[in-house]
Amino acid sequence: MDVFELPFDQYQRYKILQEVIDLLRENDKPLKILEVGGYPGNILAFLPKDKITIVDQKESDLPNYHQADALDLPFREGEFEMSVSLDVLEHIPPEKREKFIRELWRVCQNYLLLAAPFDSAPRVQAEQIVAKFISHKLGYTHPPLEEHQNYGLSRREEAIVILKGLGAEVLVLPNGNLSRWLTMMILSFYFESEAELGPVAKLVNHYYNQNYYKYDNCEPCYRHVLIASKKELPRAKVEALKALISPNQEQTGPDFSPAQLLLELINLELLKKKDQTIEHKDHLLKEKEEEIRTLYAHIRVLEEFMAKVKATLPYKIYQKFLKKKG
Numbered sequence: 290m291d292v293f294e295l296p297f298d299q300y301q302r303y304k305i306l307q308e309v310i311d312l313l314r315e316n317d318k319p320l321k322i323l324e325v326g327g328y329p330g331n332i333l334a335f336l337p338k339d340k341i342t343i344v345d346q347k348e349s350d351l352p353n354y355h356q357a358d359a360l361d362l363p364f365r366e367g368e369f370e371m372s373v374s375l376d377v378l379e380h381i382p383p384e385k386r387e388k389f390i391r392e393l394w395r396v397c398q399n400y401l402l403l404a405a406p407f408d409s410a411p412r413v414q415a416e417q418i419v420a421k422f423i424s425h426k427l428g429y430t431h432p433p434l435e436e437h438q439n440y441g442l443s444r445r446e447e448a449i450v451i452l453k454g455l456g457a458e459v460l461v462l463p464n465g466n467l468s469r470w471l472t473m474m475i476l477s478f479y480f481e482s483e484a485e486l487g488p489v490a491k492l493v494n495h496y497y498n499q500n501y502y503k504y505d506n507c508e509p510c511y512r513h514v515l516i517a518s519k520k521e522l523p524r525a526k527v528e529a530l531k532a533l534i535s536p537n538q539e540q541t542g543p544d545f546s547p548a549q550l551l552l553e554l555i556n557l558e559l560l561k562k563k564d565q566t567i568e569h570k571d572h573l574l575k576e577k578e579e580e581i582r583t584l585y586a587h588i589r590v591l592e593e594f595m596a597k598v599k600a601t602l603p604y605k606i607y608q609k610f611l612k613k614k615g
Contacts, residue, residue: 326377
């Protein structure tokens with residue numbers, strides 16, 4: 290797998306996971322890691338040296354894969370050195386989110402890495418823009434985004450309170466610049482709607498992941514990564530983890546203007562396609578009209594022929610004698 294070709298939104302969450310884990314590991318030692326909600330196994334490409342176990346609701350023949358309930362994990366306490374969950378918390382019903390976090394904490398020895406798009410007005414607005422673009426412009430709904438809206442995004446402060454109540458030291462990192470996330474999501478869904486653009490989508494993701502990821506770990510962001518430790522983190526590790534934050538990228542608020550421009554461009558393209566469709570249908574209509582005119586001409590010829598037939602003596606004899614007998 291060429292990880293650079295992954296959808297940018299998946300690449301950025303797994304890339305920061307890889308970077309955090311590599312900073313947390315001791316002496317380059319392979320780790321025993323559990324990912325909850327890890328289908329289809331992208332983590333394996335980012336952490337090839339580690340022993341990875343994946344839990345999800347879907348069926349899979351991946352190695353060390355368990356189809357199980359995230360709220361009742363089939364593992365003993367502290368079975369894994371680290372448990373991770375990326376963009377899953379928001380798909381858990383609100384009343385069960387604390388149970389979800391406690392289960393992740395129960396099965397880990399040292400660290401829990403929890404990433405999610407936590408509740409904020411700009412983040413909700415960005416998701417609404419994407420959802421409306423999909424429904425109004427592309428003509429379908431996106432179940433994961435619908436679930437975000439139905440359940441509501443989790444509150445970061447509440448998750449931190451839960452983790453600290455369990456005895457965790459918590460460090461928070463930003464991931465996924467919100468303005469670029471919005472622009473790229475619109476572009477990605479547009480690419481998905483056009484089958485012939487599949488190869489272009491891979492090229493765009495490859496280019497973005499390779500060149501822009503390093504600028505994406507900044508505020509305002511789409512998601513935050515909560516690093517929860519069962520022991521106090523050495524200052525050197527804390528500083529190394531904080532260094533993952535993209536430099537000189539602080540903004541006072543999200544800039545949605547690139548996404549607005551992209552929406553206008555896509556809208557123009559969609560209008561152009563509608564015009565082409567109308568033009569094609571207009572052409573078909575003209576062809577049908579010509580067929581109808583031809584049929585009417587044939588009918589007139591037949592009517593003239595029948596009139597001539599009816600004027601002949603044989604037809605008159607037929608009408609007078611034979612047809613009556615019939």
